[in-house]
Amino acid sequence: MTDRRRPVLAAAEQAADSLELFRGVSARLRRLVPFESAVWTAADPETGMITAPMLVENLGSGEGCAAYWRSELLEENVLPFRDLARAAVPAAALRAATGDLPARSARFRRLLAGQGVHDELRVVLRVGDRPWGLVSLFRTGDAFLPQETALLADLSRPLAGRLRTLARPPASTRGTDSPAPGLILFDESGEAMSANDEARHHLARLPDGPSFPTPLGLRLPIWVIGTALQARAIADGRDRGNARVRIRTTDGHWLTCHASPLSGPGGGPGPVALVIEPATPADLAVLVADAYGLSARELQITQLTARGLSTAEIAAALFISPHTVRDHLKAIFAKTDVSTRGALVARLFTDHYWPALPEPTRLSKSRAADGD
Numbered sequence: 001m002t003d004r005r006r007p008v009l010a011a012a013e014q015a016a017d018s019l020e021l022f023r024g025v026s027a028r029l030r031r032l033v034p035f036e037s038a039v040w041t042a043a044d045p046e047t048g049m050i051t052a053p054m055l056v057e058n059l060g061s062g063e064g065c066a067a068y069w070r071s072e073l074l075e076e077n078v079l080p081f082r083d084l085a086r087a088a089v090p091a092a093a094l095r096a097a098t099g100d101l102p103a104r105s106a107r108f109r110r111l112l113a114g115q116g117v118h119d120e121l122r123v124v125l126r127v128g129d130r131p132w133g134l135v136s137l138f139r140t141g142d143a144f145l146p147q148e149t150a151l152l153a154d155l156s157r158p159l160a161g162r163l164r165t166l167a168r169p170p171a172s173t174r175g176t177d178s179p180a181p182g183l184i185l186f187d188e189s190g191e192a193m194s195a196n197d198e199a200r201h202h203l204a205r206l207p208d209g210p211s212f213p214t215p216l217g218l219r220l221p222i223w224v225i226g227t228a229l230q231a232r233a234i235a236d237g238r239d240r241g242n243a244r245v246r247i248r249t250t251d252g253h254w255l256t257c258h259a260s261p262l263s264g265p266g267g268g269p270g271p272v273a274l275v276i277e278p279a280t281p282a283d284l285a286v287l288v289a290d291a292y293g294l295s296a297r298e299l300q301i302t303q304l305t306a307r308g309l310s311t312a313e314i315a316a317a318l319f320i321s322p323h324t325v326r327d328h329l330k331a332i333f334a335k336t337d338v339s340t341r342g343a344l345v346a347r348l349f350t351d352h353y354w355p356a357l358p359e360p361t362r363l364s365k366s367r368a369a370d371g372d
Contacts, residue, residue, distance in 0.1 A: 004032055004151060005151070005154065005155060005158075007028045007031075008025055008028045008029050008032070008155060008159075009155070009158055009159075009162075010028075011024035011025050011027070011028045012024065012025055012158070012159055012162040013162065015162070015166070017053075017166055018042050018053050018133075018163055018166050018167070019053040019055060021159075021162060021163065021166065022040035022053070022055040022133075023055060025040075025159065026038055026040060026055070026057065029137075029155075032148075032151065033121070033137065033144070033148045033151060033152070034139070035121070035137040035138055035139050036058060036138060036139060036140050037057055037058035037059045037117075037137075037138040038055075038056075038057045038058075038059070038135065038136060038137050038138060039054070039055070039056050039057075039059060039065075039068070039134075039135070039136045040054065040055040040056075040057075040133065040134075040135050041053070041054040041055070041133065041134050041135075042054070042132065042133055042163065042167070043124075043125075043131040043132055043133055043134050044244075044245045044246055045130040045131060045132055045164075045167075045290045046130075046242075046244075046246075046286060046290065047241060047242045047244050047245060048081065048082060048085050048131045048241065049223075049226060049227065049230060049241075049242075049243075049244070049245040050069065050134065050222065050223055050226050050245070051223050051245050051246065051247050051248075052206065052207045052209055052221075052223055052247050052248060053207060053209060054209045054210060054222060054223075056210055059115075059138070064111065064115075065210045065222060066210075066212050066222065066225060067110075067111055068107070068111060069222060069225070069226050069229065070190070070229055071106055071107045071110060071111060072107065073226070073229045073230055073232075073233040073238070073239070074229060074232065074233055074236070074238065075106040075107065075110075076106055077105045077106050077107045078094060078097055078098055078102075078104055078105035078107075078108075079092050079094060079097055079105070079120075079122055081122065081124060081131075081134050082239060082241065084122055084123075084124050085124045085126060085129075085131045086129070089153050090123055090124040090125075090126055090153055090156045091121070091122065091123035091124075091149050091150075091152040091153035091156065092121075092122060092149060093119055093120065093121045093122075093143065093144040093148075093149050094108060094119055094120040094121075094122075095118075095119045095143040095144070096143070096144070096146065096149065100143070102119070102120075107120075108120070112138065115138075116140045117138045117139070117140060118139055118140050118141060118142070118143065119138075119139045119142075119143045119144050120136055120137065120138050120139075121136070121137040121139070121144040121148065121149060121152060122134075122135065122136050122137075123135045123152040123153065123155070123156055124156065125155075125156050125157075125159045125160035125163060126156055126157065126160050127157055127160045127161055127164060127293070130160075130164075130290060131160070132160040132163040132164050132167065133159065133160060133163050135152070137152075164290070164291055164293065165291070167248075167287075167290075167291045168288070168291040168292065180198045180277070181198060181275050181276070181277035182195070182196055182197075182198035182199025182200070182201065182202045182203070182275065182276040182277065183195065183196050183198070183199055183273065183274070183275055183276075184199050184220075184224070184228075184273075184274045184276070185271045185272070185273055185274075186228045186259075186271055186272040186274065187271050188264070188269050188270070188271065190225075190228065190229065190232070190272075191214065191215065192214040192215070192216055192218065192220060193215075193216075193271065194216070195216055195218060198277075199276055200218065202255055202276045202277070203218060203220070203221070203224070203276070205249040205250055205251060205253075205255070206221050206223075206224075206247060206249060206250070206255070207248070207249070207250050209221050209222060209223070210222040212225065223245060223247055223257065224257055224274065224276065226245070227243050227244070227245050227257045227258065227259045227274060228243075228259045228272045228274050230242075230243040230259065231243035231259035231260050231261050231272045231274070232261060232272060234261075235261040235269065242258075243258060243259045243260065244256065244257070244258040244259075245257050245258075246279055246283060246287060253278065253279075254278070254279040254283065254284065254287065255276055255277065255278060255279060256276070256277060256278070256279045256280065256283050257274065257275070257276045258274070258275055259272050259273065259274040259275070260272070260273055261273075285299070285303070286299075288348055289302070292335050292336050292348075293335050294332065294335060297318075297328060298328055298331060298332050298335075300318060301314055301318070301325060301328045301329065301332065302332055302344065302348060304317060304318075305329070305341055305344060305345065306344075306345050306348070311325050311326060311329075329341075332344065336348065
């Protein structure tokens with residue numbers, strides 16, 4: 001570890017939750033890479049979408065925050081997070097990327113320039129191809145230097161690793177008392193036009209963060225608005241991703257928020273329907289696997305172990321050798337900090353109320369590519 005990284009990583013290790021991590025790391029990082037304002041947000045590792053918590057520092061009104069993410073998803077921009085998440089280097093500065101012509105980015109033309117921002121430095125906090133956080137730093141004076149960008153890139157993996165640890169679901173108490181899905185409809189302009197009582201119930205359980213008033217008398221958090229915007233971006237052909245995000249509630253449970261555009265008259269653009277509901281067992285399985293860093297194969301073996309299968313039976317079910325199963329179990333024990341099968345089941349299925357599924361959990365193509 002370099003001397004420059006040490007105070008930043010120390011702040012991350014001392015944090016009790018993700019929001020505390022953002023605050024502590026931001027304060028330490030500002031001494032190394034000066035900036036006037038910033039956005040720090042957690043990301044859903046499966047879809048890369050913004051989720052709770054989010055820390056916005058010195059960036060104007062709440063409406064400006066919504067406009068920032070609307071531009072990110074719906075306009076032609078330089079360095080969108082979805083591209084940076086897949087880049088060889090997960091950090092980049094706007095002026096350096098545009099040859100000192102930042103107005104090539106709609107985000108700069110419409111939003112940042114008017115707020116006196118001279119340059120923006122972005123980094124995706126990721127472990128492998130799994131993004132756990134997104135960061136934007138804004139500077140009103142000089143441009144960010146290459147060595148400053150390199151420092152942020154160097155911090156990406158260790159900070160993501162700490163966010164991954166903090167994302168592990170705590171031991172649950174009981175399930176939610178309102179399992180019914182909530183529904184919110186957004187019109188073509190992105191304005192919320194109707195919502196059922198279940199949606200209001202679920203929204204009341206979400207943590208504090210940037211939120212925006214609506215004609216319905218509801219304040220919608222940026223994570224919900226972002227999901228609706230993502231659905232519109234996919235419909236417009238700007239993204240091939242998934243308008244789906246998991247959000248942790250204030251009582252420690254998880255909700256899934258997913259949206260899709262509906263057709264209007266004559267097949268034109270219609271409203272966006274957004275459903276918010278308790279996370280399914282499959283969602284929770286993948287979430288816990290992500291948080292512990294389990295590969296696709298390790299998740300399958302963990303599920304089969306919880307169903308009581310022996311090493312030989314697991315090997316037969318997955319068409320691999322018993323020796324390979326034992327190697328995977330050894331890696332699983334190390335990642336989850338247990339030493340026996342019983343402790344593994346207690347850690348993942350009892351501590352987190354993660355039910356054993358009848359079949360191995362569905363996985364994204366990138367996870368399945370992990371192989372044996």
